Amino acid sequence: MQSISGNVPGNVPGFYCFTMTKKIIFCAFWLLSQNFLLFAQVKINVFTGKIPALKSASERLFLAGDFNGWNPGDKAWELINTDGEKYALSKELRAGIYHFKITRGSWSTVECDASGKQIDNRLLKLSTDTTVTLDVAGWQDNFTPAEKKHTATAQVHVISEKFDMPQLGRQRRVWIYLPAGYEAAKKKYPVIYMHDGQNLFDEYTSGYGEWGIDELMDKVTAKNQCIIVGIDHGGDNRITEYDPYDSKYGKGRGDDYVQFLIKNLKPYVDTHYRTIKDAKHTTIAGSSMGGLISMYAAVKHPEVFGNAGIFSPALWIAPDLYKLVKETALSKSARFYFVCGDAESDSMVADMLKMADLVKLKGIKPQNAPVVVIKGALHNEKQWNGDWPGFYEWLMRK
Incomplete structure (x- = not known):
């Protein structure tokens, strides 16, 4: 390459190539350095x-x-x-x-x-x-355990303490939130299925605080109300029940869990309660591992779950879920709400953004796949309580 100096009055194309080469080399070096820092x-x-x-x-x-x-x-x-x-x-x-x-x-x-x-x-x-x-x-x-009090409102009921889960060979407590005036009204309601049921409604049954879903829903106007079903997690089996893929924590039973929701729990709820049964009015939502299995269920079964609330998803444990999304033709009417805090982990925001971008590349409109990142928010029920109103307002905006 010829020598270039001063204001380069002549060989502009040559100078452009030289400059671009330097930029490409610099960008490549920068990307390598960032990857090194990321995986160091x-x-x-x-x-x-x-x-x-x-x-x-x-x-x-x-x-x-x-x-x-x-x-x-x-x-x-x-x-x-x-x-x-x-x-x-x-x-x-x-x-x-x-x-x-x-x-x-x-x-x-x-x-x-x-x-x-x-x-x-x-x-x-x-x-x-x-x-x-x-x-x-x-x-x-x-220390003597602090006395815990029941905080569930009058709209919360337990469907069963031992609801059969034949796909898993287990039983589980299942909760339900019914809107105020449900007994007297004749209208049908949308349904949200949620995981970690013991942490949704009642401080007494929660491990580290509750979402307070019932108190939040009690403030919602009658015309925007819905039914919420909460399924307790499986304790030591929680990770494998909410993971559809095998991991170092054991054989993934997530698909069995989703099949239980589809083939057993939803038919029961639709039979015993006044629900709007179609996918458009059926949502699945959860946090952490619950966010992971909600994403999987909505992608795998759009004919059942038309909406998904993906709170702080534990995508790190199941990288194959990205592959599933890439290989799946998503329904154009599918809706996903992504939310997490930026102080949860080093990879939480990046992992969630990667999934949200994949969803949009599959043809989902931006308004049907919003991404919310809360500055300073941590990985806990307090955050998810604060995230709920924004999610629910979006959900009702159909």
Whole structure:
């Protein structure tokens, strides 16, 4: 290439090629550097500081967080006793944001504050090799459990404590929210099917706070009301029941769970309650793993679920779901509402945006696949309670 200097009065095409070549090289380098940062592994050294005495010498300490599916007794995340009093763990993680707690092997023995109250998840931001020292104020099982009160409103009922799930060989409690005046009215209602039922309506049955769906729905005008069905999660089986694909946590039973909704629960609800049965008026919604299985159900069965509320979806555990969306001809009338917080994890926003973009590439109009990212919001029921009004307003805007 000829030498170029000054204002380059002559060979403009040559100068353009030279400049573009430099830009392409720079962009390629930038992309490689960003990918390196995104997937870079950093080392974390965890040590315990001050902790309450354990109940026996055989007890062990673990970290449970979004890096291991919140497994409270994951041996891969066990802290090793180093000198009889201190515990330590060294691991490598991808740079990013993580949330976690310390346990003694179960959620009944999780850490708490000095008065026995639950504490927020710990937050860890990793960008380089990091060493942290963790003090524990108390253990939950050292305190008398705080008295929990029922908070479900009069519109919430339990359909069954042991609803048969033949596809899974299990039984499950199923809740239903009926609009005020349902008994006296003759109208039919749209239906929303939701997961993690114990966390939707009642503080008494919730693990870490409730969505407060019933209180929110009690404020909705009569003409915009609907029926909401909540299905309890399966405890230790929650991850595999809400995942249609096999993972390190076990064989995916998500498709069996969705078949239960379609073949057993929905027919029961449609028979015993006044519902509008078509897909346009049937929604599936949930958060985290519930957001994942809601996305799968709506993509796989658009003839049943015409709308989906995708709250903070755990897409990281099921990358094959992207492939399913790419290979599926989505119904042009399908509707998806995507929402999450930007402080949930390092990949939450990017994963959700990737899925939303795929949906739009398949022909779904932007107004039928809105994306909402809440600044500073974390991965919890408090956030999803705040997200609900926006989702419901969009849902009713048909």
